[in-house]
Amino acid sequence: MSLRVEAAGMSIGGRWLLRQATVQVEPGRLVALVGPNGSGKSTLLRLLSGVWAPTEGTATLDGTPLARVPRRGLARAVALVPQDTHIAFAFSVREIVAMGRHAHLGRFEREGPADRDAIAQAMARADVTAIADRDATGLSGGERQRVLIARSLATDARHLLLDEPTASLDVAHALDVLALCRRLADEGHAVAVAMHDLNLARRYATDAVLLRQGAVVASGPAEQVLTPSAVGEVFGVSVTIATAPSPDGSSIYVFSRR
Amino acid sequence: MSLALPRPPFASVVLALLVLLALVIVVAIGAGSVPIPPLRVVRLLVASIGEPWSGPDADAELVILMALRVPRVLVAAMVGAALAVSGAQMQGLFQNPMASPDVIGTSTGAALGAVLAFVFGLASAHMAWVPVLACLGAALSLAAIYGLTTRRGRTPVAMLLLAGVALNSLLSAATSFVISLSWVRYEVAQEVVFWLMGGLDDRTWTHVWMAAPLVAIGLAAAIALARDLDLFTTGEEAAATLGVDVERAKQRVLAVAALLAGTAVAVCGVIGFVGLIVPHAVRLVVGPSHRRLIPAAAIAGAIFVIAADLVARVALAPLEIRLGVVTGICGAPFFLWLLARYRREVGA
Numbered sequence: 001m002s003l004r005v006e007a008a009g010m011s012i013g014g015r016w017l018l019r020q021a022t023v024q025v026e027p028g029r030l031v032a033l034v035g036p037n038g039s040g041k042s043t044l045l046r047l048l049s050g051v052w053a054p055t056e057g058t059a060t061l062d063g064t065p066l067a068r069v070p071r072r073g074l075a076r077a078v079a080l081v082p083q084d085t086h087i088a089f090a091f092s093v094r095e096i097v098a099m100g101r102h103a104h105l106g107r108f109e110r111e112g113p114a115d116r117d118a119i120a121q122a123m124a125r126a127d128v129t130a131i132a133d134r135d136a137t138g139l140s141g142g143e144r145q146r147v148l149i150a151r152s153l154a155t156d157a158r159h160l161l162l163d164e165p166t167a168s169l170d171v172a173h174a175l176d177v178l179a180l181c182r183r184l185a186d187e188g189h190a191v192a193v194a195m196h197d198l199n200l201a202r203r204y205a206t207d208a209v210l211l212r213q214g215a216v217v218a219s220g221p222a223e224q225v226l227t228p229s230a231v232g233e234v235f236g237v238s239v240t241i242a243t244a245p246s247p248d249g250s251s252i253y254v255f256s257r258r
Numbered sequence: 259m260s261l262a263l264p265r266p267p268f269a270s271v272v273l274a275l276l277v278l279l280a281l282v283i284v285v286a287i288g289a290g291s292v293p294i295p296p297l298r299v300v301r302l303l304v305a306s307i308g309e310p311w312s313g314p315d316a317d318a319e320l321v322i323l324m325a326l327r328v329p330r331v332l333v334a335a336m337v338g339a340a341l342a343v344s345g346a347q348m349q350g351l352f353q354n355p356m357a358s359p360d361v362i363g364t365s366t367g368a369a370l371g372a373v374l375a376f377v378f379g380l381a382s383a384h385m386a387w388v389p390v391l392a393c394l395g396a397a398l399s400l401a402a403i404y405g406l407t408t409r410r411g412r413t414p415v416a417m418l419l420l421a422g423v424a425l426n427s428l429l430s431a432a433t434s435f436v437i438s439l440s441w442v443r444y445e446v447a448q449e450v451v452f453w454l455m456g457g458l459d460d461r462t463w464t465h466v467w468m469a470a471p472l473v474a475i476g477l478a479a480a481i482a483l484a485r486d487l488d489l490f491t492t493g494e495e496a497a498a499t500l501g502v503d504v505e506r507a508k509q510r511v512l513a514v515a516a517l518l519a520g521t522a523v524a525v526c527g528v529i530g531f532v533g534l535i536v537p538h539a540v541r542l543v544v545g546p547s548h549r550r551l552i553p554a555a556a557i558a559g560a561i562f563v564i565a566a567d568l569v570a571r572v573a574l575a576p577l578e579i580r581l582g583v584v585t586g587i588c589g590a591p592f593f594l595w596l597l598a599r600y601r602r603e604v605g606a
Contacts (some may be wrong), residue, residue, distance in 0.1 A: 091547065
């Protein structure tokens with residue numbers, strides 16, 4: 001029951017975007033993929049989702065190479081929420097979410113009761129039921145992100161991959177999205193999230209993968225990976241930990257230029 | 259663009275379009291130098307079912323109807339449906355509302371193919387060479403534009419339009435070159451000029467039977483590919499992870515769009531703007547989902563071209579305006595309006 005890349009790498013036009021990466025996404029875990037721009041986070045997600053086939057190493061779902069998993073079966077097992085949430089035409093929110101059922105339907109088959117249930121539940125989970133009939137091109141960045149998360153839930157996939165879902169969100173919506181991801185992981189989904197905000201990663205992730213220049217520097221339980229010294233090393237900054245006077249007494253990173 | 263959602267029920271939209279189509283067909287068949295009132299048109303058409311309409315003792319009105327007007331209206335309907343659906347597919351594929359067969363050079367490519375069929379004498383050997391070469395020309399020019407302008411399923415508007423301008427110029431120049439070589443053969447030159455200007459004059463049952471199977475196959479295939487096109491709206495990678503075989507879907511959509519545009523050009527030359535206006539207008543009513551857009555655009559496209567041809571015939575009667583002039587007068591201002599609306603995206 002897991003999605004895994006092993007010693008995997010991706011080279012495009014002779015340039016290695018990622019090398020020798022071994023990462024596993026398991027049920028019940030939320031893996032934060034953390035690293036500077038261009039460190040290989042998106043590449044790793046593309047390999048995990050099967051969008052790209054690795055140039056070296058393997059990508060497997062429950063031990064089967066992704067290239068050998070039937071396309072529609074893979075779509076029902078692994079869902080990717082892309083970083084680019086641009087929507088070109090005025091689909092309604094419900095229509096966008098319903099696209100998550102594509103791999104459950106034959107070419108001419110119409111949505112049945114089970115599909116409609118899955119769509120309604122996915123919209124409720126991602127808190128987009130109230131905007132179900134709105135034009136998806138007119139939504140805010142946060143709403144659009146939630147709509148695409150709802151679509152990934154509608155696939156019934158056990159593995160959810162999100163590429164910088166909080167990049168364009170204000171802090172309240174970023175918290176909502178990550179809380180939702182964590183809830184999904186706690187309920188048994190296997191979740192991987194590429195993210196920039198280290199404090200959010202620290203707060204919500206169970207595991208972390210630290211990347212730099214196309215290589216995995218460290219991976220494991222979040223508190224062991226996201227140490228001030230490792231984070232400081234990878235991002236090239238000085239990091240100290242401060243205990244915030246917040247209700248839950250959580251601690252945060254404080255960064256300064258070295 | 260904010261749109262009032264939810265939309266009118268699809269079934270009633272289709273019903274309204276079909277009623278409108280029936281009306282415009284009857285009026286278009288009745289109009290001409292020998293006007294036939296609508297009710298008489300319907301009576302004649304019903305009476306003609308299963309009856310021979312040629313021969314020494316045939317009704318004169320029936321002969322005019324069946325030999326001249328019915329094939330012309332049927333060709334108009336098929337051309338309209340084909341161009342509108344081809345345009346809808348291209349807009350879905352390029353994720354770009356400015357795409358259409360004429361704007362990006364697909365029709366010009368088809369016209370060059372049709373012209374070559376005449377110049378090399380293939381058309382006189384067998385008429386089928388015209389649609390074959392027209393579809394081939396359409397496919398090659400469409401594939402070229404796609405390869406040039408689209409990266410990871412996204413096509414910048416400015417890139418698409420500029421590449422379209424360049425390809426249109428290149429293909430027009432090639433066509434002019436072919437014409438200048440064949441200018442000494444008057445009958446060929448005359449045929450060729452027809453393709454460049456576009457029109458439905460003298461369309462016969464030969465053209466109906468030439469286009470009908472290709473348009474039918476194209477429409478059926480376009481409907482079968484509709485949901486794949488929907489999934490392109492959030493990008494190719496997202497479509498792939500939702501279970502679409504992206505490369506194969508793209509190739510199929512390109513092939514079907516080229517088949518429809520090529521067939522339209524093969525029977526009536528280059529008719530501008532149908533593939534741009536109709537999908538746009540229909541999308542405003544039924545929404546962007548291709549499962550609704552494509553069937554509705556097919557009917558609306560048929561209505562539009564039959565009506566435009568009607569205007570071309572009667573507006574300055576007995577003088578006949580070229581069909582392409584009428585669609586251009588409707589279409590070019592619409593195109594400019596679209597451009598103004600997307601000016602931010604175009605970078606102006």
